[in-house]
Amino acid sequence: MEDKVSVGLLGVGVVGSGVITLVEKHQEKLAHQLGCGVDVKKALVRDPNKKRHIEAEIDGTVLTLDPEDVLNDPDIDIIIEVMGGIDEAREHILNAFAAKKHVVTANKDLVALHGAELHEAAAKHKCDFYYEASVAGGIPxxxxxxxxxxxxxxxxxxxxxxxxxxxxxxxxxxxxxxxxxxxxxxxxxxxxxxxxxxxxxxxxxxxxxxxxxxxxxxxxxxxxxxxxxxxxxxxxxxxxxxxxxxxxxxxxxxxxxxxxxxxxxxxxxxxxxxxxxxxxxxxxxxxxxxxxxxxxxxxxxAGAGSMPTASAVISDVVTVIKNMHRGVTGSQFVEPRFKKELKTDDQRFGQYYVRFHAKDEAGVFSRVSALFNEWNVSFKQILQNPSEHVGTAEIVVITHQSSLDKMYQALDELNSLDAVLDVKSFYKVEGDADA
Amino acid sequence: MEDKVSVGLLGVGVVGSGVITLVEKHQEKLAHQLGCGVDVKKALVRDPNKKRHIEAEIDGTVLTLDPEDVLNDPDIDIIIEVMGGIDEAREHILNAFAAKKHVVTANKDLVALHGAELHEAAAKHKCDFYYEASVAGGIPxxxxxxxxxxxxxxxxxxxxxxxxxxxxxxxxxxxxxxxxxxxxxxxxxxxxxxxxxxxxxxxxxxxxxxxxxxxxxxxxxxxxxxxxxxxxxxxxxxxxxxxxxxxxxxxxxxxxxxxxxxxxxxxxxxxxxxxxxxxxxxxxxxxxxxxxxxxxxxxxxAGAGSMPTASAVISDVVTVIKNMHRGVTGSQFVEPRFKKELKTDDQRFGQYYVRFHAKDEAGVFSRVSALFNEWNVSFKQILQNPSEHVGTAEIVVITHQSSLDKMYQALDELNSLDAVLDVKSFYKVEGDADA
Known part of the structure; x- marks a missing residue:
């Protein structure tokens, strides 16, 4: 087992600075768990003179403007991508896999858009690909x-x-x-x-x-x-x-x-x-x-921030290094089990909140509830207040469970009633104890 | 890779019944993740005729009264201990490790008391030992x-x-x-x-x-x-x-x-x-x-319950089977990094809540606060009400950060004051924004 595993960093912004700080600070705990140290050997930056919040000394030779210095360094086993953006980051990660380097990223945009492609590239080259930091920062x-x-x-x-x-x-x-x-x-x-x-x-x-x-x-x-x-x-x-x-x-x-x-x-x-x-x-x-x-x-x-996000990144690095030591990298990818089938609006049910303004005259509310009733939408809670405009009322309702499709149609009709001035708001309701 | 991994169950009570139900119900998801099925081959019970809440058919040959049928079955790779208790469970688990079987347990009493010994036995025999279900049920x-x-x-x-x-x-x-x-x-x-x-x-x-x-x-x-x-x-x-x-x-x-x-x-x-x-x-x-x-x-x-706890048990089984397939079982144990050193009361600081009864007469409160002051305990919040006994007051205080040691000494003295009838309650306070 080597003394140190070398990692390369793409980007030294908010998260990248946290990564360097944390690796330095927690070197002893990392060594205890892994039986080896972790070394940030090269870090790609756009401007080496930019001021950064790093609580560690960085050797001047670590920072580089050339991605090849990071991606082609034969000592580097793991690439940490925290530069953000889509196209350049994607290209670097694909190159990293091609060079048999494992990748840890915090880049939610990239994983959301190109996750499937990146996972397949990782599996093809028997590399690990983890992205805990991409969702909800430090929360595992x-x-x-x-x-x-x-x-x-x-x-x-x-x-x-x-x-x-x-x-x-x-x-x-x-x-x-x-x-x-x-x-x-x-x-x-x-x-x-x-x-x-x-x-x-x-x-x-x-x-x-x-x-x-x-x-x-x-x-x-x-x-x-x-x-x-x-x-x-x-x-x-x-x-x-x-x-x-x-x-x-x-x-x-x-x-x-x-x-x-x-x-x-x-x-x-x-x-x-x-x-x-x-x-x-x-x-x-x-x-x-x-x-x-x-x-x-x-x-x-914490869903963001330099240190929480860096902590999720390094935890992924710890997982990768354990996999490396056991010789089991590249094994976490599992083909999706289900073919995606999306629900349509008539298959979606929920409770809803609607706020609208109507003329404050006899029979209006009864017309409104008859309208919703025709679409099988019934009200659980109703509140009516005089609106700020004389002769008009502000009405707020919370419905029982209803089909979204029918809800939309009821709202369309509501909007077209003469007595209804506007439909201001329409929101979903969750966690209510509706039978 | 085998078609099925056979597991043996020690105990078919609330959690064990959940384990059998869940393995059966989620066989397809397990097979998708693992590339093989999971089979509960033998289950140790005290009374085979006891009524159990299992949503699955159990073959009559699965239940046994003899622990050896579970522990010595050469087909069984993983033992799930959900029988509870200390001595018998400990012995079975040590025997399981000696027979090179991995162990998953939900037994917090046993892990709290004999965790070190069991971890060392697992490591010695290159077996896995997991116990996610032992703390906070289904929460990972x-x-x-x-x-x-x-x-x-x-x-x-x-x-x-x-x-x-x-x-x-x-x-x-x-x-x-x-x-x-x-x-x-x-x-x-x-x-x-x-x-x-x-x-x-x-x-x-x-x-x-x-x-x-x-x-x-x-x-x-x-x-x-x-x-x-x-x-x-x-x-x-x-x-x-x-x-x-x-x-x-x-x-x-x-x-x-x-x-x-x-x-x-x-x-x-x-x-x-x-x-x-x-x-x-x-x-x-x-x-x-x-x-x-x-x-x-x-x-x-959910911190308890049949299905949440069973879900944590089976998630550990999934981890063990993945380790088996990769040939990396027995590697999770890491010697503790620190030698234990306990804080003494003079090294423990906190905010505290005290409720006591005192005679409702001039100068009492000033004597009480002078007393606390001598021990460097100052009050952040104070509430005094007439008590239900005429001529006495109920006093409630929340302190600023104080040494626990000094707090105890102040309470001793408080108790011995003539004007103080009793010290009813003493609790720690957490999460306050005390400077």
Whole structure:
């Protein structure tokens, strides 16, 4: 057994700096577990003079501008890809596999888009390919699903997998501020990017759900299979109504599988205040899993950040090195067990929250409920308030379990009623004890 | 590769029945992952005619009264020990290792008491030894600690690891009933045993903390190292005061390690309502981990029950079979990294909750605070109410961070003051934002 395993780093940004720091700091624990040290031998950067938060001395010869220095170094056994982006990262990883190097990545965008291709390349070259850090940062959720629930049938995964949006929604809920003000504060504190689109529009969460769905259900989930609605433009009024009904608004990634058909979507939803996900606050992430045998389980923790993410990366490196020492690399890939079959709207059922404005005149509510009734949608909770415009009412309803398809048709008709001024909001409701 | 791996079962009670049911039900998923089936070939029982909840046909030749039929069957590669108890189970497991059979167990009592011996026997015979189900049922917490946080320094583990006591405390908190009434209801509903001593006195939780502490800190924790206080006799008044201060009472297993000294104890404690553990209700379990890099993480789920526990057992069996196929069994044992060094009371610091009764006369409170002040204990929150006995007051304080040693000495002196009638309660406080 060698004294040290050399790893190469692609990218020394927030996560890469954490990786270098952590490898240095925890060298002794790594050596104890592995019987050898870990050495970051080469690290690809765009600008070697950029200021980095690394709590370790870096030898000047470690940083390089040339990817070949990392990918073609014969001493390097493991490539850690933390540069982000798609095309360049994909190419480097494919080259790494071709050179028989194992790969650990934190790149959710890449794994969500090209996971199948990368897994097959890894298997072809008998290389390991791990990406625990790509979903929910430091939380070991991918291991939990693949190893911890290896013997169970996972029926549902619900994730708060985007810290930015959870921070914004928590802020709105706790302080009664608007979406715009909460976003601004999140940006000032560094919890949201200057361009927050990928987060607030739900795309970041969708990428993570594609990865979670694939591992939980053993079927390929493509990004275009995922219906995505973000929290941009969400109104405080809906968070407040949710609260008054005993719910809290969260951006939830849903993935369900009934053994045949799968459904994956990302949307703001009302979660019962009794549900474990309801208590996940601020920038924290959590993934809730429902398994046939295990029942409810939840994994909670920091979904991002330099050190939590680096910790997930190095844990994958530890797994790879153990596999190397035992001579069993390249064996973790298993072909998906199921051919993907997506649920259509008429096969999707749920409870829903609707807020709309109508003329405050005799018979309006009875017409509205007759309309929903025709589509087999019945109401569980109803709240009517005078709206801010004289002569109009604001009506909020929570339905019993209904077909999504019929729900959409009822909403179309609702919108076309003369007495209805607008349909403001339409959200899913989860965790209610509806029979 | 063989068609089927044969396993032998020791015990077909609640968990064993779940194991047989699950292996049968999920045969297809197991075959997909493993490339082979799993067959429960022999199962040791005490009474073959006992009624069991097994959703699968058992061939009459599977059940046996003779342990040798299980332990000496040359076809059987893996022994699943779910019979419980100490001496007999230990002997069977040692015999299994001697016969080169891998062992998976759910037996926390045995692993807490004889874990070191069993690990060494497993390593000697190059056998696997896994026990995920021994702590927190279906929650994959041992994997989380050993694999998920492999690269991190775990500084603290706090667990709600006993469902019975969590059910009782939740009941008391939500419904304002006494300990005795809540226990009685828990017994009627099957959440507490007829003899609840091991649960309510904290011993069950201590066994799980011994296992968690060992894996988290890489040092042997013996049961006698663990200070244990149960919830028996806990008073509703303290839960209600806790609530009014913004805390909730939970039976918490604490394990801390500063890189040199370790501290493990089980005790009822006041947890801040903002802490993730505060929301763990009813019979649910959760383990909160604080790692240097990962920060806060929590694993939540069902801590007991036939199917959740069986699911953890079979996930371990999956791991063993993968190791068998790769030819790498017997490699998971790592000698503890640290020699155990326990913290003494003067090295233990915390915030504390004290409730006592004193004569309601001028100058008493000033004498009490002077007394604490002499021991360097200062108060963060104070509440004084007239007690039910005329002329006496009930006083509740929450301290700032204090040495436990000095706290004990202050309490001794408090007890001996003429004006003090009794010291009713003394609990630890966790999760407060005390500087």
């Amino acid at each position: 959720i991918l291991r939990g699903i693949t190893d911890g629930f290896a013997s169970d049938h996972i029926e549902q995964v619900m994730g708060i997998v985007n810290g930015t949006t959870n921070y914004i929604l928590t802020k709105m809920h706790n302080e009664g501020v608007s979406y715009e003000d909460a976003l601004k504060e999140a940006q000032e504190l560094g919890f949201a990017e200057a361009d927050p689109a990928a987060d607030v529009e739900g795309l970041d969460a969708a990428r993570k759900m594609a990865i979670l769905g694939r591992l939980a259900f053993s079927t390929y989930i493509d990004l275009e299979d995922i219906e995505v609605n973000g929290i941009n433009g969400i109104e405080l009024a809906d968070l407040q109504y949710a609260d008054s009904f005993g719910f809290i608004m969260k951006l939830i990634g849903f993935a369900k599988f009934d053994g045949k058909q799968v459904e994956v979507n990302v949307q703001p939803a009302l979660i019962s205040q009794e549900h474990p996900l309801a208590d996940v606050k601020n920038e924290y992430n959590a993934v809730y899993v429902y398994g046939e045998a295990v029942g409810e389980a939840m994994f909670y923790g | 917490i041992l994997r989380g600690i050993t694999d998920g946080f492999a690269s991190d320094h775990i500084e603290q583990v706090m667990g709600i690891v006993n469902g019975t006591t969590n059910y009782i405390l939740t009941k008391m908190h939500n419904e304002g009933v006494s300990y005795e009434d809540a226990l009685k209801e828990a017994q009627e509903l099957g959440f507490a045993e007829a003899d609840p001593a091991a649960d309510v006195e904290g011993l069950d939780a201590a066994r799980k903390m011994a296992i968690l502490g060992r894996l988290a800190f890489s040092t042997y924790i013996d049961l006698e190292d663990i200070e244990v206080n149960g919830i028996n006799g806990i008073e509703l008044a303290d839960l209600q005061y806790a609530d009014s201060f913004g805390f909730i009472m939970k039976l918490i297993g604490f394990a801390k390690f500063d890189g040199k000294q370790v501290e493990v104890n089980v005790q009822p404690a006041l947890i801040s309502q903002e802490h993730p553990l505060a929301d763990v209700k009813n019979e649910y379990n959760a383990v909160y981990v604080y790692g240097e890099a990962v920060g806060e993480a929590m694993f939540y789920g």
